[in-house]
Amino acid sequence: MLLEIKNLNVYYGVIQALKDVSFHVDKGEVVALIGANGAGKTTTLHTISGLLKPKSGEIIYKGKNIVTISGNKIVSMGMAHVPEGRRVFADLSVAQNLKMGAYTRRNKKEIEDTMAMVYDRFPRLKERQTQKAGTLSGGEQQMLAMGRALMSHPDIILMDEPSMGLSPIFVNEIFDIIKSVHKDGTTVLLVEQNAKKALTIADRAYVLETGSITMEGKAADMLNNDSIRKAYLGE
Amino acid sequence: MLSFLTSLVNGLSLGSIYAIIALGYTMVYGIAKMLNFAHGDFIMVGSYVIFIFVSNLGLSPVIAIPVAVVLCLILGVTTERVAYRPLRNAASPLAVLITAIGVSYLLENVALLIFGADTKSFTSVIPWSGITLAGGEIRIQGVTIITIITSVVILLALQFFVHKTREGQAMLAVAQDRSAATLMGIDVNKTISLTFAIGSALAAIAGAFLCSAYPSLTPYTGAMPGIKAFVAAVLGGIGSIPGAMLGGLVLGVIEILARTYISTQLSDAIVFGILVVVLLVKPTGILGKIIQEKV
Numbered sequence: 001m002l003l004e005i006k007n008l009n010v011y012y013g014v015i016q017a018l019k020d021v022s023f024h025v026d027k028g029e030v031v032a033l034i035g036a037n038g039a040g041k042t043t044t045l046h047t048i049s050g051l052l053k054p055k056s057g058e059i060i061y062k063g064k065n066i067v068t069i070s071g072n073k074i075v076s077m078g079m080a081h082v083p084e085g086r087r088v089f090a091d092l093s094v095a096q097n098l099k100m101g102a103y104t105r106r107n108k109k110e111i112e113d114t115m116a117m118v119y120d121r122f123p124r125l126k127e128r129q130t131q132k133a134g135t136l137s138g139g140e141q142q143m144l145a146m147g148r149a150l151m152s153h154p155d156i157i158l159m160d161e162p163s164m165g166l167s168p169i170f171v172n173e174i175f176d177i178i179k180s181v182h183k184d185g186t187t188v189l190l191v192e193q194n195a196k197k198a199l200t201i202a203d204r205a206y207v208l209e210t211g212s213i214t215m216e217g218k219a220a221d222m223l224n225n226d227s228i229r230k231a232y233l234g235e
Numbered sequence: 236m237l238s239f240l241t242s243l244v245n246g247l248s249l250g251s252i253y254a255i256i257a258l259g260y261t262m263v264y265g266i267a268k269m270l271n272f273a274h275g276d277f278i279m280v281g282s283y284v285i286f287i288f289v290s291n292l293g294l295s296p297v298i299a300i301p302v303a304v305v306l307c308l309i310l311g312v313t314t315e316r317v318a319y320r321p322l323r324n325a326a327s328p329l330a331v332l333i334t335a336i337g338v339s340y341l342l343e344n345v346a347l348l349i350f351g352a353d354t355k356s357f358t359s360v361i362p363w364s365g366i367t368l369a370g371g372e373i374r375i376q377g378v379t380i381i382t383i384i385t386s387v388v389i390l391l392a393l394q395f396f397v398h399k400t401r402e403g404q405a406m407l408a409v410a411q412d413r414s415a416a417t418l419m420g421i422d423v424n425k426t427i428s429l430t431f432a433i434g435s436a437l438a439a440i441a442g443a444f445l446c447s448a449y450p451s452l453t454p455y456t457g458a459m460p461g462i463k464a465f466v467a468a469v470l471g472g473i474g475s476i477p478g479a480m481l482g483g484l485v486l487g488v489i490e491i492l493a494r495t496y497i498s499t500q501l502s503d504a505i506v507f508g509i510l511v512v513v514l515l516v517k518p519t520g521i522l523g524k525i526i527q528e529k530v
Contacts, residue, residue, distance in 0.1 A: 072419075083414065091407075103405065
């Protein structure tokens with residue numbers, strides 16, 4: 001198991017955002033976390049990557065409980081997080097943003113190789129490497145945020161709502177990219193409101209409802225599950 | 236004409252002092268997102284340290300200045316750690332602002348307690364008397380020249396540091412988005428500490444020049460230059476390093492010219508009047524920019 005979440009309880013002040021959340025991600029999987037707005041999906045990812053500290057529970061990553069480790073140190077353990085709303089550095093160029101993604105790495109040659117790989121995967125970013133990130137379109141910013149995460153050469157990548165606010169063409173493109181990132185050996189934990197798309201590319205999925213996991217299973221089974229279809233697939 | 240040139244050079248010199256202070260102000264604002272109103276008092280602390288070492292202990296400024304720089308650096312980092320960091324995520328951004336004002340009064344009153352209210356006569360750290368030009372018509376003091384040169388060197392060093400080093404890049408990232416910076420593997424706390432270290436060290440250097448040019452030292456010595464440097468930072472575009480430099484120089488020149496040609500009493504009013512005008516006409520300052528963000 002690459003990542004195991006055990007009985008996670010997270011609070012914002014007195015409000016409990018996550019209640020006894022447990023799930024796991026195996027190496028090489030794409031695991032989707034689906035659920036409505038406010039279900040706690042983003043909170044879960046923030047807690048895993050150390051931006052939030054849980055009240056109780058364990059996050060076992062590569063056999064180590066990382067709950068007490070600060071967010072910036074978790075990155076160098078091979079975990080990258082593409083945050084909701086992209087959060088690119090608007091005032092920096094595309095190339096500078098990518099370099100920022102490689103902050104934890106020291107070997108210049110390796111960084112350049114990864115950069116070339118990212119540009120291969122996102123030709124559009126290469127075209128715009130000197131442009132300020134703030135001037136990119138939403139879809140391009142999403143690509144930049146993903147490219148930036150890949151720059152740390154992660155073993156697992158957490159993606160928070162990568163399709164949010166994008167045109168259907170971009171949505172398809174972004175999901176194709178997630179598939180290809182996965183194919184190259186990166187484990188993916190995907191949070192999505194677009195449940196249909198997420199379930200299509202995921203191996204397994206968990207449903208999060210008001211802070212608790214209410215259902216889990218193979219993604220393909222969930223696509224055919226009546227209650228899921230009604231609640232999340234709009235059928 | 237000659238007196239105008241003299242005033243201009245003096246203005247650039249005073250402006251350079253403002254610039255060095257403003258650089259610290261603007262970096263702390265840009266990266267830690269707070270106005271450290273105690274920044275001016277770090278100047279005073281640095282100046283007293285130099286005063287003790289040079290006037291009381293009879294040591295060379297070559298020793299006194301580095302000691303003052305290190306002590307101010309420690310003071311700045313400690314202040315941030317003890318007084319500002321716990322309030323960083325406070326519900327209101329006013330909490331840390333008011334604390335900064337509190338730190339300012341604390342430093343002034345501790346200085347009052349230790350050194351008393353009487354004015355100390357500061358010995359210039361620049362023994363060089365300067366140069367005379369135009370057949371003795373224009374005299375430029377050594378401290379004037381060294382101040383201007385030092386400020387330019389500091390500006391270039393900071394620009395290099397911010398744009399070319401790993402720590403500088405971390406500062407740029409933290410300035411824009413702390414959470415995203417954390418997700419890049421950047422230690423936000425360390426980066427903010429470093430910013431305070433640099434800003435406070437610069438305050439000590441500014442203190443050495445300020446008190447060499449205007450050699451009367453009291454516990455309130457840093458307050459006014461601190462506020463003027465803040466005006467300079469806003470004038471240049473707060474958060475911008477070249478802006479702080481430009482704002483400092485412009486403000487220094489205006490202040491000296493106003494003192495020479497309009498009125499000594501009114502010069503401060505003119506300086507603060509400029510702040511009001513800038514805020515009305517171009518709130519982002521001369522080099523400040525409005526970033527158009529697409530979401």
